[in-house]
Amino acid sequence: MNTTTTPQPHEPRPADRATTARRTTAHDWIPDQPGAWAMALLPALAGMVVGGPNAATVWLFAAWMLCYCVQFTAARWIRSRFARRYLPPTVIYTVLLVMVGLPFVIVHPGVLWWAPLYLVLAALSFAAAWLRRERTLWGNAVAIVAACAMAMVVASFGTLANGAALPALANGGLPATVVFLLVQFGSVLFVKTMIRERGNRTYLLASWGWHAVLAAVTFGLWGALGFGLLFVALAIDAAWLMARAIALPLIARRRRLRPVVVGMVELVSSLLTFVAVITTF
Known part of the structure; x- marks a missing residue:
């Protein structure tokens, strides 16, 4: 009797079929x-404050919110290998972004100076989604640069940049960007020590070292300025960031902390950094 079986075409795994077939839900529209x-x-909000809020900065901030929504939904669509459930949010947010963003470009064509940077960042972000490497250090770095550079982009359209030869350098946008970059990359290292790389000594030492240098530089600048009021908020922020980077991993050795706890701690850290930036610059 012939027992040879005819090769069958590859069928998606049950999990893949479920992901593809599921209907679009509210969680597919809004980052949770x-x-x-x-x-x-x-x-971006800090850039609006330090640059001097006006109609242009509010408009640009709204466009950036839609950019974030487009990136979030499009990345999930790409990561899922174009599952239909992720397509409606991607299309709708893209249409809204065009409706809000295109008129801004027409009225403020100077924003196109930033286009090369964000085209590269978008390409890298979607490549990370396709490769399913968004959580790697380079994938995180792409997202951080895109978000933090918006402090400088938005500030360059503020009231304090009016008439400046180099609007991006005319106010506190550049130092705000630098502070957010340093803090957010440290946040990535810290979160990894608490979740994905919990127990990894290399990541723990990297996180502690990063925050120690950040605190040393901040307190050094504060001291160089005579310990005046200018850097008080940044010094407090640096001390908090260092303390949580050391304390929470040590606590987690004895008691596992849920990701939601880590997320709320980082929300507080982000808000403290925001307050420090807008009160300093």
């Missing part, structure tokens, strides 16, 4: 991590 919202939007 408050800490991620804070890290993505607070730099």
Whole structure:
């Protein structure tokens, strides 16, 4: 008797079929991590404050919120290998972004100076989604640069930049961007020590070292300025960041902390950094 079987075409795994077939839900439209919202939007909001709020900065901030929604939904669509459930949010947010963003470009064509940077960052972000490497250090770094640079982008359209030869350098946008970059990359290292790389000594030492240098530089600048009021908020922020980077991993050795606890701690950290930036610059 012939027992040879005819090769069958590859069938998706049950999990893949479920992901593809499931209907679009509210969770597919809105990022459900408050800490991620804070890290993505607070730099742009800080840029609006330190640059001098006006109609242009509010408009640009709204466009950036839609950019974040497009990136979030499109990345999930790409990561899922174009599952239909993720397509409606991607399309709707993209249409809204065009409706809000295109008129801004027409009225403020100077924003196109930033286009090369964000085209590269978008390409890298979607490549990370396709490769399913968004959680790697380089994938995190791409998201951090995109979010933090918005402090400088938004500030360059503020009232304090009016008439400046180099609007991006005319106010506190650049130092705000630098502070957010340093803090957010430290946040990535800290979160990894608490969740994905819990127990990894290399990541723990990297996190402690990063925050120690950040605190040393901050207190050094504060001292160089005579320990005046200017750097008080940044010094407090640096001390808090260092304390939580040391204390929570030590606590987690004896008692496992849920990711939601880590997320809320980082939400507080982001808010403290935001307050420090807008009161300093």
